[in-house]
Amino acid sequence: MYRILIGQFKHETNTFNEKVTTLDDYRRRNLTEGEALMTRNRGSESELGAFIEIFEKRGDVEIIPSIDADAIPAGTVTKETYDYIAGKLFDTYKKEEAKKHIDGICLALHGAQVNGYSEDGEGYLLAALRKLTGPDLPIVITLDFHANMTKEMVELTTAMFPARYYPHTDFYDRGKDAANMILAVLDGKAHPTAAFKQLRMIYPHIPTAFEPINGMINSMICEAAAEDVYFVGFDAGFTRSDISIQGSCVYAITENNTEKAEQLCAKYYDFILKNLEAFEIQITDADEAVEEAMKHEGLSIIADAADNPGSGLYGDATEILHVLMRHGAKKVAVSTIWDPGTAEAAWEAGPGKTIHVRLGGKSSDKVGSPVETDAYVRAVTDGNYIIKGPMKKGVQVPTGKTAVLTFGEFTVVVISNKTQSFDMESLRANGVEPLDYDICVVKSAIHYRAAWSQVSDHLLTVDMPNITSFDEKKVPYKNVKRPIFPLDSADVIRSLG
Numbered sequence: 152m153y154r155i156l157i158g159q160f161k162h163e164t165n166t167f168n169e170k171v172t173t174l175d176d177y178r179r180r181n182l183t184e185g186e187a188l189m190t191r192n193r194g195s196e197s198e199l200g201a202f203i204e205i206f207e208k209r210g211d212v213e214i215i216p217s218i219d220a221d222a223i224p225a226g227t228v229t230k231e232t233y234d235y236i237a238g239k240l241f242d243t244y245k246k247e248e249a250k251k252h253i254d255g256i257c258l259a260l261h262g263a264q265v266n267g268y269s270e271d272g273e274g275y276l277l278a279a280l281r282k283l284t285g286p287d288l289p290i291v292i293t294l295d296f297h298a299n300m301t302k303e304m305v306e307l308t309t310a311m312f313p314a315r316y317y318p319h320t321d322f323y324d325r326g327k328d329a330a331n332m333i334l335a336v337l338d339g340k341a342h343p344t345a346a347f348k349q350l351r352m353i354y355p356h357i358p359t360a361f362e363p364i365n366g367m368i369n370s371m372i373c374e375a376a377a378e379d380v381y382f383v384g385f386d387a388g389f390t391r392s393d394i395s396i397q398g399s400c401v402y403a404i405t406e407n408n409t410e411k412a413e414q415l416c417a418k419y420y421d422f423i424l425k426n427l428e429a430f431e432i433q434i435t436d437a438d439e440a441v442e443e444a445m446k447h448e449g450l451s452i453i454a455d456a457a458d459n460p461g462s463g464l465y466g467d468a469t470e471i472l473h474v475l476m477r478h479g480a481k482k483v484a485v486s487t488i489w490d491p492g493t494a495e496a497a498w499e500a501g502p503g504k505t506i507h508v509r510l511g512g513k514s515s516d517k518v519g520s521p522v523e524t525d526a527y528v529r530a531v532t533d534g535n536y537i538i539k540g541p542m543k544k545g546v547q548v549p550t551g552k553t554a555v556l557t558f559g560e561f562t563v564v565v566i567s568n569k570t571q572s573f574d575m576e577s578l579r580a581n582g583v584e585p586l587d588y589d590i591c592v593v594k595s596a597i598h599y600r601a602a603w604s605q606v607s608d609h610l611l612t613v614d615m616p617n618i619t620s621f622d623e624k625k626v627p628y629k630n631v632k633r634p635i636f637p638l639d640s641a642d643v644i645r646s647l648g
């Protein structure tokens with residue numbers, strides 16, 4: 152019988168966001184301890200769901216749940232918050248190890264946590280964990296596609312499985328990889344060796360279905376089909392971390408052969424270096440995007456990519472609404488505007504009432520002015536929904552007190568807990584059917600494509616004013632290590648080898 156401790160501690164820290172992340176932010180999204188971790192995650196297509204499924208199927212694993220903590224991306228995680236969550240993980244380990252030996256640890260981490268202690272939040276966490284476990288205990292982790300991978304993380308883990316795709320539709324598969332890997336190590340069948348190579352490149356918001364990254368990932372998957380290769384992947388880094396360790400990388404895991412892992416990394420490092428210019432995004436002007444959407448027959452989706460709460464932005468930017476109004480756009484649904492005060496006012500008034508609102512535009516003077524209007528309260532809901540689309544299917548999302556407001560041609564879902572609107576349930580669970588509209592505005596950069604492309608093939612991305620920009624070249628970086636593409640030219644990067 153193997154005793155395997157599992158847990159999740161995720162945060163994607165946007166260092167441009169001035170609002171620090173506290174324990175209350177975790178409580179608002181997900182802070183689950185002990186046995187409740189099992190009921191929350193069993194059957195979901197998340198990493199923890201995959202760990203539980205694989206270990207329970209095996210029959211000879213005793214799962215030890217520790218903590219499951221996930222908060223919406225925002226500013227730095229405070230020391231107190233880190234201490235509480237990491238403390239629960241460490242305490243569970245110490246208590247259970249004292250009872251009977253723990254054989255391994257499987258964790259779902261993000262990889263882009265910046266906390267009060269370190270800009271390499273996960274490296275810091277793993278170093279503290281290793282102090283308790285010693286160097287040899289198998290520790291296998293999953294990571295986001297946007298992890299800022301470091302040498303420390305590679306050295307402190309037995310193996311890591313970063314999400315391959317953007318949108319991240321493979322958390323569940325990477326969770327299964329991690330669970331299967333730790334079992335193979337415990338069975339004495341696998342002796343993983345890893346290598347990684349950092350690139351001088353800030354990876355922009357390009358979906359992995361686009362070329363040349365699509366072909367590169369498919370080639371990596373073919374390499375990993377070899378008997379002595381477990382994983383070859385590309386990890387993007389997190390573009391909203393203005394820290395010295397930010398950057399993308401290639402990573403490989405082989406069977407007891409570090410040299411081969413290094414060769415695989417070098418191969419894809421060279422490929423990216425040669426093709427650097429292809430890793431730059433094209434952005435449509437907002438007026439053009441709105442005109443295109445209005446001309447298009449059928450539903451168009453406009454992604455307000457610079458205000459994506461999934462990357463730690465505030466989620467209450469209004470400028471795209473103003474542009475749509477100026478153009479006289481018809482039948483527009485907006486998913487979502489984060490504005491707890493307005494949601495509360497709608498709750499107080501109740502459905503069927505008309506209220507005067509100053510909607511959104513309050514977080515910063517850079518996100519557009521509030522939309523001031525009389526609005527009809529069409530519905531109020533508790534804001535809880537379960538994801539039905541291909542990314543994180545089955546996972547609960549709590550948006551807090553939520554209201555559906557209509558005014559003129561607009562229907563807007565107003566939420567109290569900010570969240571990225573990558574799933575269509577962000578509208579549907581509130582009684583708003585996307586197909587009834589000509590234009591849906593989503594607060595998302597890329598992830599929305601996984602679900603929303605099921606109802607529209609007309610996806611437009613705009614880069615509206617905000618505290619940062621969708622265009623990396625306009626982001627006010629101060630601390631990333633230069634030279635780096637696209638802030639510095641491809642030729643300069645290539646000359647460094």
Ligand SMILES: [Zn+2]
Binds near residue numbers: 296297
């Ligand atoms: Zn990500």
